[in-house]
Amino acid sequence: MRVLAIDQSMNATASVLMESNDDGKLTILSDDYYRPKCTGIYRLAGFKSWLNNTILTHKPDLLVRELHNQVQYGAASQLQAIGCILDIAAYNLGYMGTNNYCIIPVTTWKKFITGKGNLKKDTAYLVHINKWLKSCKFFDIAKDVEYIDDNLADAICLGLTGYAAKRIQSDESIKATKQSLTDLRKSLKTIFDYGENEAKK
Numbered sequence: 001m002r003v004l005a006i007d008q009s010m011n012a013t014a015s016v017l018m019e020s021n022d023d024g025k026l027t028i029l030s031d032d033y034y035r036p037k038c039t040g041i042y043r044l045a046g047f048k049s050w051l052n053n054t055i056l057t058h059k060p061d062l063l064v065r066e067l068h069n070q071v072q073y074g075a076a077s078q079l080q081a082i083g084c085i086l087d088i089a090a091y092n093l094g095y096m097g098t099n100n101y102c103i104i105p106v107t108t109w110k111k112f113i114t115g116k117g118n119l120k121k122d123t124a125y126l127v128h129i130n131k132w133l134k135s136c137k138f139f140d141i142a143k144d145v146e147y148i149d150d151n152l153a154d155a156i157c158l159g160l161t162g163y164a165a166k167r168i169q170s171d172e173s174i175k176a177t178k179q180s181l182t183d184l185r186k187s188l189k190t191i192f193d194y195g196e197n198e199a200k201k
Helices: 040-058 076-092 106-114 125-135 150-169 178-186
Strands: 002-007 013-020 026-034 062-067 101-105
Touching: 002 040, 002 150, 013 040, 013 150, 026 040, 026 150, 040 076, 062 076, 062 106, 062 150, 101 106, 101 150, 106 125, 106 150, 106 178, 125 150, 150 178
Parallel strands: 002 062, 062 101
Antiparallel strands: 002 013, 013 026
16 A cells, blocks of 8 residues: 655645555655745645645555644644645545545544644654654664654654554554554544535435
């Protein structure tokens, strides 16, 4: 399975492409960033172009993005628009019809990864993230690797959480703690909730 995870933001969106091996472990194939120099609608248009090119180039089996609580952000309207662009791309490319699109709340992936849904981005943030990544039983990472960019680290964590959620949703096993799996299983309805299609009623 090829997983493309996107940690979207207004200034430094990070994406990471991972692929699972025969043992079910994910390994990173590539990473990329979208750092716009434009503003307003031009930034949104640039993001749309970058996103479509990224998806069509990598052709992932599973697409993952973060679900933000818009109240927490000053530029909420444009951040919400970026989320909508991601949703429309997933819809147009058929990811929703097969439940291959994960929309993961911040608290959900942080709780799955670190056990703390309210983990703050302080000076020790990446210490916690790197420690978990090295202990993750379904992520293939070299012992000397230390991620220093929080956007990329977040994208990796989103991808791992989405991959685990997809395996749980498909009744496949995943090597994680019992508590982590229990917590993630409770969030599956939110992660795979795309709304209701009136045409199907």
